[in-house]
Amino acid sequence: MHISKKSSNFAAKSCKDNKNEHKIMARPIKETPTLYGEDARRFAYAVEHPRKVTAAEMQRMEESYQMVKSIANFAF
Amino acid sequence: MIDISRFDLRPLTADMPLLPFCCADKDLNEFLAQDAKNYLEEMMAVTYVFIDPDKQQIAAYFSLLNDKVAYDPQSKGIWNRINRHIHNNKRRRSYPSVKVGRLAVGEEYANSGFGSIILDFIKREYAKGNRAGCRFITVDAYRDVTKFYEKNGFEYFTTLDILDSTRLMYFDLKNVKEQLKDR
Secondary structure (H helix, E strand, O other), X not given: OHHHHHHHHHXXXXXXXXXXXXXXXXXXXXXXXXXXXXXXXXXHHHHHOOOOOOHHHHHHHHHHHHHHHHHEOOXX | OOXXXXXXXXXXOOOOOOOOOOOOOHXXXXXXXXXXXXXXXXXXXXEEEEEEOOOOEEEEEEEEEEEEEEEOOOOHHHHHHHHOOOOHHXXXXXXXXXXXXXXXXXXXXXXOOHHHHHHHHHHHHHHHHOOOOOOEEEEEEEHHHHHHHHHOXXXXXXXXXXXXXXXXXXXXXXXXHHHHHOO
């Protein structure tokens, strides 16, 4: 309860105001669970029938890739 | 579409001073400020930051970690169907993946296509340029931005997390790779 109250106060403030606030951990990154039952069956179907990628999507992907690569100061 | 050519992209390092970052979601602000370096130290995730050199602030960031997508090993029927399409020596019960643990765009740069540029970069990078096998991009998506991931071709793993604060989604790189072969 104490944490959530602190959390809601935190949310009401702007980023600038947050700088000197109490440190609150963000939500942890959720793990991908093993799929069971209907979820597993649906996923198996999707694996067998991967979504088609359009030429326009590929073009956009390539442009984004080149753009990001050009500003990276490291070998990704 | 935003022009990102004036930004610098670099991996977050333990000794890098954190420039200001502010997006609409306080949890994403806190992740970068409090947790990203801990994930790095523990070798759990690497965070990449786009720096706006003119304003000396972080324009966007994303965190990546290795992941896998696994099926229930009891479900033999499912495995038989999948395995028919995989050579004997390559049959497996899980697929290697990379997870976008967090992705955030600063308020000033939001709604400009920046998030989609980042996702496209990751898709293209892992579809062709990766040095290890990777079939899927998975994401732990905040519930209020799942539409953004849907628009970028991501699908839901399950309906069991429909009430959670985040939802797990995936993007299949298979056809991206196939199309890259033809280029």
